[in-house]
Amino acid sequence: SQQGEEDPQALSIQEGENATMNCSYKTSINNLQWYRQNSGRGLVHLILIRSNEREKHSGRLRVTLDTSKKSSSLLITASRAADTASYFCATLPTGGGNKLTFGTGTQLKVEL
Amino acid sequence: GAGVSQSPSNKVTEKGKDVELRCDPISGHTALYWYRQSLGQGLEFLIYFQGNSAPDKSGLPSDRFSAERTGGSVSTLTIQRTQQEDSAVYLCASSKLAGGSTDTQYFGPGTRLTVL
Numbered sequence: 382s383q384q385g386e387e388d389p390q391a392l393s394i395q396e397g398e399n400a401t402m403n404c405s406y407k408t409s410i411n412n413l414q415w416y417r418q419n420s421g422r423g424l425v426h427l428i429l430i431r432s433n434e435r436e437k438h439s440g441r442l443r444v445t446l447d448t449s450k451k452s453s454s455l456l457i458t459a460s461r462a463a464d465t466a467s468y469f470c471a472t473l474p475t476g477g478g479n480k481l482t483f484g485t486g487t488q489l490k491v492e493l
Numbered sequence: 494g495a496g497v498s499q500s501p502s503n504k505v506t507e508k509g510k511d512v513e514l515r516c517d518p519i520s521g522h523t524a525l526y527w528y529r530q531s532l533g534q535g536l537e538f539l540i541y542f543q544g545n546s547a548p549d550k551s552g553l554p555s556d557r558f559s560a561e562r563t564g565g566s567v568s569t570l571t572i573q574r575t576q577q578e579d580s581a582v583y584l585c586a587s588s589k590l591a592g593g594s595t596d597t598q599y600f601g602p603g604t605r606l607t608v609l
Contacts, residue, residue: 414597416600422582422602422603423497423584423600423601423602423603424536424584424586424600425600426597426598426599426600429597469535469536471536473596479524479526479541479543479588479596480526480538480541480549480551480552481526481536481538481598482538483528483535483536483537483538484535485534485535486534486535
């Protein structure tokens with residue numbers, strides 16, 4: 382079963398706008414990661430945030446983590462058409478070896 | 494190689510046939526993972542290998558599914574007597590250091606399996 386749940390399931394915005402996606406999870410985690418997937422094929426790792434971190438930046442990406450609420454958000458600023466993809470959060474549970482548990486994903490469409 | 498590679502990229506088979514999917518991880522990565530993604534869904538963990546340890550098979554959906562990793566490198570996922578519900582994209586990933594708070598998994602392009 383999927384631990385992570387992203388919302389919204391789908392998001393459509395105009396180029397230049399910001400896109401925010403949220404992820405909720407159920408168990409305690411070691412870290413939380415965001416991945417991007419184009420056209421239903423291979424995933425590309427975007428950013429990893431550890432359980433003792435609250436915010437992390439990478440280029441136009443900003444990730445926050447609230448372990449008390451068991452939630453994370455991914456913000457993409459100044460979106461581009463090339464950002465159109467599916468975005469997944471994945472959690473590494475504490476004591477769970479190295480098995481990532483993926484959410485169901487948010488489909489982002491950035492229109493010109 | 495520069496990244497994780499998988500073959501074939503697409504496989505169409507008839508119900509009841511066996512299929513083998515191959516994964517070549519990044520050189521030097523000790524951990525290898527298989528996931529399955531059904532249409533429009535998230536990834537479902539299947540199995541992972543870490544070095545010479547016994548693999549974690551807890552995600553395999555039935556005994557028709559098996560995987561092996563030879564010489565700590567290449568892995569083969571075998572599905573016997575395929576069923577239509579096995580149709581999905583099968584993704585392989587590898588990571589340098591299994592476990593730990595900053596380990597990152599690198600994914601291959603996947604094999605799209607269609608069972609007719």
